[in-house]
């Protein structure tokens with residue numbers, strides 16, 4: 001008898017198709033087997049993907065290693081995935097509501113920001129009726145999903161992590177094309193998405209454990225965490241895998257159901273994640289995929305009376321709007337909507353005269369220009385004390401001039417395009433404003449046909465200038481001179497944001513002071529202010545940077561639950 005690995009139909013499976021379905025399901029003798037892209041063989045029954053979550057969770061959480069692109073085999077695998085993804089571009093993708101694929105009369109295109117005439121894919125512009133349908137589907141699925149044991153829910157996350165691991169280069173490739181990430185940035189994004197799945201799976205098992213409470217005599221007293229209901233998950237495009245997967249998986253693993261509305265500049269990555277969820281067999285309706293402009297369907301989703309929570313990451317402007325709309329009770333609404341809002345930043349790297357100046361310059365450049373400065377954690381301000389200002393500035397400019405900007409499909413490219421025409425226009429407008437507010441030291445230019453902007457440094461800027469206060473979200477570094485450490489710290493705290501910050505100093509008393517007074521959600525010393533790691537650096541900001549939800553931390557899942565106290569008289 002021919003076994004699954006010799007299953008005749010294997011011969012007819014197109015290898016490219018198999019690669020996209022890293023785990024390709026094959027039926028054999030009434031059992032499903034997974035055809036692995038890595039081994040090119042069917043090596044375990046699908047049921048095994050759901051193998052005991054508790055066993056899996058006994059392996060302590062470890063961050064997913066980054067891919068070493070100095071190795072020829074990894075470079076080749078990434079090139080192949082880029083080639084494969086290019087063949088798959090330009091297709092039309094539906095909504096996914098209650099497990100059903102649905103089209104819409106109108107579609108929109110997601111395009112390659114390096115070459116806007118290249119369409120990544122077309123996506124349905126959901127109608128308001130389809131938004132309502134998605135909420136209904138999520139509510140329906142909630143009735144059964146909330147009863148699924150925590151171990152099983154966590155099992156889906158572990159299986160999805162495994163699937164994304166197998167599709168690592170494939171996910172990277174979509175990000176390189178869809179949002180212009182360099183290889184290294186795209187790979188870190190996929191790795192973080194896997195981390196969230198692994199971390200929240202384990203966190204759910206911890207949360208589900210019985211909590212010892214002080215007991216009243218003659219009673220049995222317990223506290224259990226139950227899910228909220230059907231919620232909206234609205235991620236940004238700048239970590240199109242990590243943040244989208246993180247918010248969605250946290251909501252789902254705690255027993256909620258979701259309407260996932262991805263950013264309109266990165267719907268493809270979310271679509272690929274939906275395919276992963278289908279592949280691991282997540283029940284229909286637990287995650288509903290609804291694409292379309294936030295400006296058109298956002299209000300209807302947020303205001304829907306049956307929406308129980310909104311998990312949002314994005315701009316200050318949209319976050320505040322959601323906060324306001326969600327606060328207003330609608331007809332038929334019987335709860336206060338929970339909002340989890342992560343917003344922008346105007347993050348600072350502070351350098352004092354005791355610092356290792358080379359390390360500080362490296363940290364400033366990496367924080368300002370990684371992924372074209374399009375990170376909420378980007379160090380868009382460098383605040384340098386007078387004594388070492390010129391020295392640090394010179395090093396920063398020299399290092400910046402060496403950064404390559406261009407074709408991100410090549411592994412050596414450091415910076416690609418900014419995400420779209422709006423971002424391109426907005427950033428260039430800020431550069432013009434900046435030219436009037438400070439001294440342009442390098443950059444300031446742009447070139448097409450993609451949305452390429454040179455890494456730009458504007459120095460001698462006053463702390464209250466617009467480019468020192470407003471989030472630009474692009475490759476623009478504002479440099480501010482402080483007379484001493486005290487003033488530098490004051491300047492660092494002088495915006496309405498409070499997301500990340502970094503201090504380069506060898507003075508332990510100052511480091512201790514900054515731990516108390518540098519008012520940001522994620523504070524770093526003698527390292528860059530970007531690159532938070534799941535687990536070690538729970539992430540979220542103060543003030544207008546959001547509700548400080550601390551993603552990837554031990555408190556995050558609680559935000560998606562409500563605690564129920566149960567007392568039973570014996």
Ligand code: NAP
Nearest residue numbers: 236237262263264293294295298314315318342343344376
């Ligand atoms: P954005 O314009 O606010 O969009 C974020 C999401 O909100 C997108 O899915 C967008 O959909 C949707 N949206 C837009 N208008 C809406 C509305 N009226 N109602 C409901 N949803 C609506 O932000 P972005 O440009 O994608 O992301 C960049 C921003 O995110 C920056 O400010 C950055 O600092 C912030 N960010 C913060 C964190 C953090 O953890 N604090 C992390 C990453 C990014 P459409 O795309 O369809 O408009």
